[in-house]
Amino acid sequence: QVQVVESGGGLVQAGGSLRLSCAASTTFFARINDMGWYRRAPGKDRELVAAITSGGSANYTDSVRGRFTISRDNARNTVDLQMNSLKPEDTAVYYCRVTTIFDVPYWGKGTLVTVSS
Numbered sequence: 001q002v003q004v005v006e007s008g009g010g011l012v013q014a015g016g017s018l019r020l021s022c023a024a025s026t027t028f029f030a031r032i033n034d035m036g037w038y039r040r041a042p043g044k045d046r047e048l049v050a051a052i053t054s055g056g057s058a059n060y061t062d063s064v065r066g067r068f069t070i071s072r073d074n075a076r077n078t079v080d081l082q083m084n085s086l087k088p089e090d091t092a093v094y095y096c097r098v099t100t101i102f103d104v105p106y107w108g109k110g111t112l113v114t115v116s117s
Helices: none
Strands: 003-007 010-013 018-025 032-040 047-052 058-060 068-073 078-083 092-100 105-107 111-116
Touching: 003 092, 003 105, 018 032, 018 092, 018 111, 032 068, 032 078, 047 068, 047 078, 058 068, 078 092
Parallel strands: 010 111
Antiparallel strands: 003 018, 018 078, 032 047, 032 092, 047 058, 068 078, 092 105, 092 111
């Protein structure tokens, strides 16, 4: 019912910036509620990076607050993650997650972000 596709990963030097984008294609009966970004670093569990409600309320994990900004376009069902002042410890596969109004989650396949020191 919902397809989630990420884009925008890549290789960047420490201190640089990247912008991740995610698009969710859905039907009327699978309208999107919350949208968010998670990441899994090598050897670590997947963690929440940032999330945003349909009303625009955002929350961030402590390690990215002040450096990353999440935004969404409800009309297009897209969510972006602007990542500034990147650090090597931000290296991870980043996943987009969306939940429908029935609280069903859908995940993208992930996009790799590599930050070199």
